[in-house]
Amino acid sequence: MLSDFIPFFIQLGIAVGLSFTLLKAAALIGPKRDNVIKMTSYESGMDPIGSARERYSVKFYLVAMIFIVFDVEIVFLYPWAVSFDEFIAAGAGPGVMAVVLFFVIILAIGLVYDIKKGGLEFD
Amino acid sequence: MDLSQAYSMMMTDLGATLFLLIVAVSGLVLVVFDAFKPRHVATPWIAGLALSAGFVIEMMSIGAPEGLAWYDMMRTGGSAAFVNSLVLGSGALSIILTVPYLKKIGHNIGEVYAMILFATVGMLVLGAANNLVTVFVGLETMSICLYILTGFVRSESGSTESALKYFLLGAFSTGFFLYGIALIYGATGSMEFGAIRIAAEQSAGVMFWGGVSLLLVGFLFKVSAAPFHMWTPDVYQGAPTTITGFMSTASKAAAFAALVVVLWKALPAERWADVLAVFAVITMVIGNVIALSQQNIKRMLAYSSIAHAGYVLVGLASGSQAGYSGALFYLMVYTIMNIGAFGVLALLEWDGKEGSEQTLESLAGVGYRKPFLGWTMAVFMFSLSGFPPLAGFLGKWAVFAPAIDADLVWLAIIGVLTSAVSAYYYLRVLVVFFMKPEGENSPMAEHSFDIPRSSAAVLIACVVLLVVFGVTTFALDVTSGFFAADTVTQFLG
């Protein structure tokens, strides 16, 4: 079973080896004529201004946090969606629907609170 | 599973856990209410009334026989009702104390009350759990709300710092706790307490005991037993004082109650008793000895709370019905004493300065200037150190006596010796309050402060309860009915 993969590994080895060899060969035998223009970050482009490590607005983190929380709660809806047909067949459809609605309402309350407190205002 | 009964069963279970529904829905209502009417005067009232309603419901069902709800995920009645009413009562008293305190420190934000309610929901789930899933959900609901409550005073460095510390270490311990659950699940194939016990009695291998030890580490962290107590002093000192009172009592009671039920129902007895005894000794010694050298009262009470966790562990180590019920009784007494002590401290932060900076010496002479605070504090301190006829004495008797019956005499002796040591630092508070003269530039000479009537009522209630539970034994009789042997077989049946 493992022997089926031998051609694959050979090809993998050739691919990796070839790319390394070519890169190294280019560095070794290629001509090197450095000048100021060539050493800039963007040759024949604009000179970069300021540090690359700008500080982000904290709003990004706020939105990210809100996203994490609301995104993950979806996992509770998947099992319900998958098994809802069985609940309907057993005659418990409306009751189970009410439970899920209650869950969604809880999430909605969180959203209302967030909007009211200005968590989503991106000025 | 018969799905057609799902809806009607759900309605029955909702009735059985009505207290939980009341608290949770009130929390949600408060979140919306506070968003539209910030700092409204009704916010604490809604929270307090919800907790009191739950408290009354659960007090009435203490006598009810133990039952199960939510597909055996939760227990109702009996010991669950006792722990629930303990948590709800502690929450209600804390809210009464918190209202004037938050006004004084200038952070009267409504979300605090919603968070207290959500934390209480977590504790209620934890205290009534019958399944490791429920334990995990309750524990985390409680912990996450407590992280926020610890750090909500954002202007105060101590508050946010202690919250971050609490959060990092708490999340770390959650990882161990969860890994323990996974291993136990792998070894026994179930997360329900009764089923775990049956499987473990047939075969319990390395995987099972590894899981149990990781689970114990998680629990011991949450109840701040040594050597997992490192977070406790910082967090108790940095958190807003009345919140410290709340989390040092209710969360500890709920976590200990869950631990008791796990030991009682899920783990075959006699295997872990010695381990718990060792932890109890370390906890009592470390808590009491380090408390001796503390200059800040909140920090001193934090170490004292570690020591009290050790006393409760003595009850658990005996592994008997009397030990478990003694532990629950002790938790109740401890809750009353600590709510009162932190309530007094909250009132003594008269200049809005966080208790994190206040030294014991700066409180010299309080007993003369505010005799009410001095005398109530005296009752709490005497009770904490275990003087008869206050409830602290009966509580210690309730946890040490079962240890002697279980041939752990050495453990009881260490317990008594360390509580004798503890008398030194408790009574030192009273010495400073009553016998030291006020200093030249004592802050008290410059600031006058009033005692709100609501807070005074809470303190008086705590004092009365301590005396009542100290001279009567009916509460102890109630708790000792919870862990009768036939209840175990009923669950195993």
Next chain:
Amino acid sequence: MEITLNWYLTLSALLFSMGVIGFLFRRNAIVMLMCVELMLNSVNLSLVALSQSMGDTAGQILVFFVMSVAAAEAAVGLALVIAIFRDKLTIDVTQINLFKY
């Protein structure tokens, strides 16, 4: 070669240990938070593998709760880290030591 349950459990144990070691040796609060998430998710792997091998769904139900708890923890943790950073301009936990005695 067949991938058995033990492979999953070993991988999970390795990931868990990496989380623990990272938590103990790193001093950046965000990295410590990531290590905790690694611990929780390695347990999720165990739970799913055990649940699958035993044909029992209880483990997977716990995984749902762990996922939402981890999300809530991440949100609270990030909020706390931001609050600390605004106050101290650092999130190095060795610099957060007001209560050292």
